[in-house]
Amino acid sequence: MSRQALAGLRVLECGEMVAAAYATKLLADLGADVIKIEPLGGDAARLHGPFPGGTPHQERSGLFLYLNTNKRSVTLDLAAARGRAALERLVAGADLLVHNLPPRVTDAWGLTYEALATHNPRLVMTSITPFGRSGPRRDWEATNLTLWNAGGIAYLNGSPDAEDLPPLAPFGHQAEYQGALNGAIASLGALFARLRTGRGQHVAVSIQESLAAILELTFEYWPYMGLVASRLGRKPIQPLDFLECQDGWIFICCVEEHQWQEFVRMIGSPEWADLDLFADRLSRGANWDALKLFLQEWASEQRVMDVYHAAQKRRIPFAPVSTMGDLLASDHLKARGFFAVLTPPGMPPVQVPGAPYQLSATPWTIRRAAPGLGQHTNEVLTEAGMTMSELATLRADHVI
Numbered sequence: 001m002s003r004q005a006l007a008g009l010r011v012l013e014c015g016e017m018v019a020a021a022y023a024t025k026l027l028a029d030l031g032a033d034v035i036k037i038e039p040l041g042g043d044a045a046r047l048h049g050p051f052p053g054g055t056p057h058q059e060r061s062g063l064f065l066y067l068n069t070n071k072r073s074v075t076l077d078l079a080a081a082r083g084r085a086a087l088e089r090l091v092a093g094a095d096l097l098v099h100n101l102p103p104r105v106t107d108a109w110g111l112t113y114e115a116l117a118t119h120n121p122r123l124v125m126t127s128i129t130p131f132g133r134s135g136p137r138r139d140w141e142a143t144n145l146t147l148w149n150a151g152g153i154a155y156l157n158g159s160p161d162a163e164d165l166p167p168l169a170p171f172g173h174q175a176e177y178q179g180a181l182n183g184a185i186a187s188l189g190a191l192f193a194r195l196r197t198g199r200g201q202h203v204a205v206s207i208q209e210s211l212a213a214i215l216e217l218t219f220e221y222w223p224y225m226g227l228v229a230s231r232l233g234r235k236p237i238q239p240l241d242f243l244e245c246q247d248g249w250i251f252i253c254c255v256e257e258h259q260w261q262e263f264v265r266m267i268g269s270p271e272w273a274d275l276d277l278f279a280d281r282l283s284r285g286a287n288w289d290a291l292k293l294f295l296q297e298w299a300s301e302q303r304v305m306d307v308y309h310a311a312q313k314r315r316i317p318f319a320p321v322s323t324m325g326d327l328l329a330s331d332h333l334k335a336r337g338f339f340a341v342l343t344p345p346g347m348p349p350v351q352v353p354g355a356p357y358q359l360s361a362t363p364w365t366i367r368r369a370a371p372g373l374g375q376h377t378n379e380v381l382t383e384a385g386m387t388m389s390e391l392a393t394l395r396a397d398h399v400i
Contacts, residue, residue, distance in 0.1 A: 004031025005362040009191070012037060012090055013071070014078065015100035016044045018173040019128040019207065021067040022180035023098050023187070028070035029355055029364040035090065035380055036071045037078070040398065042373045043068075052347060058373060065342055065370045066352045073371035074380045075400055083399045084109055089384040092119045096187055100128040100179075104139050113202035123200040124190040128183045132206035142207075147175035151211025156218065156229065178214070179207035237281040238288045239263075242321065243299035249321035250304050252295070252311075255281050262314040267298055344369050374400070 009032040013024040021036070021043070028034040036043070045067060046058040058064075074090075077083040091097060097116065099106070106112060106127070113125045127133055130142035131150075148154040148169040158168035183205045190201050212219075218229035235241075237255045254263045260281065264273045272278070272294050277287040284291055299307070304320050311318035320326070328351060333339060340354040355364040377400050378391055394400045 003362065004365065005359060007031040009033065009096070010094045011035065012087075012094045012097040013099070014087075014097070015128075017048070017100075018045070018063075018067065018176035019100040019179045019183070020098050021045065022177055023126070023128065023183040024071070025067050025069065026181070026184040027096075027187070029366075030359075031362070031364075031367075032096075034071040035094075035376070036068060036073045036371065037076050037087065037090075038073055038373060040075050040077055040400075042075075046373065060344070060347055062350060062352075065344055065350055068370040069342060069352075070367050071371055072368075072376035072380055073374055074377045075374035076377075077399050078109060078111070080399050082394060082397070084111065086381065086384075086386070086394070086400070087111070088116065088119050089386070090380070091116050091123060093384060094120065094123060095191060097123060097125045098128070098183060098187065099126070100176075102139065102141065103127075103129060103133050117200060121199055122194060124187060124194065124203065125200070126183050126187045126190075126203040126205065128179045128205045128207065130207050132209065133204045144173045144175045145169050147207050147211065150208045151175065152215055152219070153211050156215070175207050175211055178210040179205055182210045182213075235288070236285045238285040238291065239295065241288075241292065243292075243296055245299050245302045245304045245307060248304045248323065248326075250299070250307050251319045251321060253317045253319075257281065259316050260284070262316055263311070266310055266314055266316070270294070270298075340366055342366070342369060 006027055009027065011024055011027055011032045011034045013020050013034055013036045015021065024032075024034045024036070042058050043064065045064040046061050047056055048061055048063050049056065050062045051057060051060050076086055078087060099111075101111070113123075113127075116125060117123055129138070130147055131137040131140055142150065145154075148157075149167065154167035154169045156167075157170065158165055183203070186203045186205060190203050194200055215229075221227040221229040239252050239254055239260075242249050242251050252263075254260045257280070264270075276283070278284045278291055308318055308320050322330075327333065328339065336358075338354050338356075339351050342350040342352055344350065357364075378388075381391055381400070382388070391400065
C-alpha cells in the first residue's frame, strides 16, 4: 500500500469526548501517529455508548471505537506534576498537540503553549474550547446544546410552520464535531506554515465561532434589510414540505408551475387540483393547510421509493428522508465503499462511517482498532526515553 499522506507526523491528544478526539481521528485516518493521552479512569467517551446489548463497558462504546480507531492509548495523570513532566517528554518529540481542556485547567497545570514550546519550538498546539481562549467567556463551560444556541443555529432550526415553538438543536455532539473539523484544518495549516518558518504556533479554535461561521451569512439580513433571520414561518409558495408515506417520509418540492402540473398528472389528476384555491403557487401557499390534507391522504397510501422514482421520471425534485437504516443499506454508499467495518477484540463487527473523501495516491485506511485503556503506555513512554524502572515507579504512584 502507498505511504499515507500524514505518515511520520506525531500527534498528541488530550481531552474528553468528541472535539479533540475527532480532530485527531481525521489526522490518524490519513496516517498520523496519534497518541491519545487519557486520565487513569479513561476518556468519558468510553462510558457514553451506545453499547452492544445496552450494557456499558469501557472497551465497547460505539462512540469511542469510532473516534479513536488508528490511535495508541497512554494513561497519564496530568493533575500530577510527574504526569505533566511525562507529557513534556512526549511533547519534545511531537509535531502537534490537540486538546479540548478548559483554559483554567491548562493555565493551572502550566500546559500553556508558551511553556510547552520551550521543550519543542517546532510544536504546533491546537486548543478547541467552547468560546476561545480570550474574551469574557473564555472560562465558561458549555454543553453541545448550549453551544448550538450560542452559535445561533438552534434559532434557525425547527419546524418552519411552527414559529411559536422553541428553537431546536440536532441530536448528538454536532457542535463539537464542527469545532474538531476546524481544529484539524487549522492544525494542518499551521504545520504547513512551519515548513516555511521552522517554528510552531498556537492555534485556538472557538466552537461558538465554528458554528457562527456556517450560518450562511444570515446575520447580514439585519444590516442589509433590517430583518432578523429566522425559520421564516409559513412559506409563501408550496408544495415545499414533508409528507408521511406508508414506510417513511418524503420531501416534496414542486414550486414551479410545470413541476406542479407534472405532479398533478403523476397522482392521477384529482378533481381537487382544479380548485381555484390551488390555481398557482402563491394560492397553494396561502391555502397550504387545505392542500396538505389532500396530499397527505394520497401519500399515506404510497411507498417512499415508489413516489421518489415516479417523481424522478418527471423531473420533479423530491427526496426520500433517509433513516439510519436507509443509509446503512444505501446501494450508492455501498458502491463507494463509504462504510467501514471495525472488528474490536471480543466484539461483533461494528459498521461505522468511513472517510467522506477519496485520495487516489495516499488513501485513508484502518491500521489498528481503537486502543484499550492505557494499552500503549509502556510502548510510548519508552519511545520517549523512559526506563522500565521509571515506569514501574510512576505506575506504583498511580501517575500512569
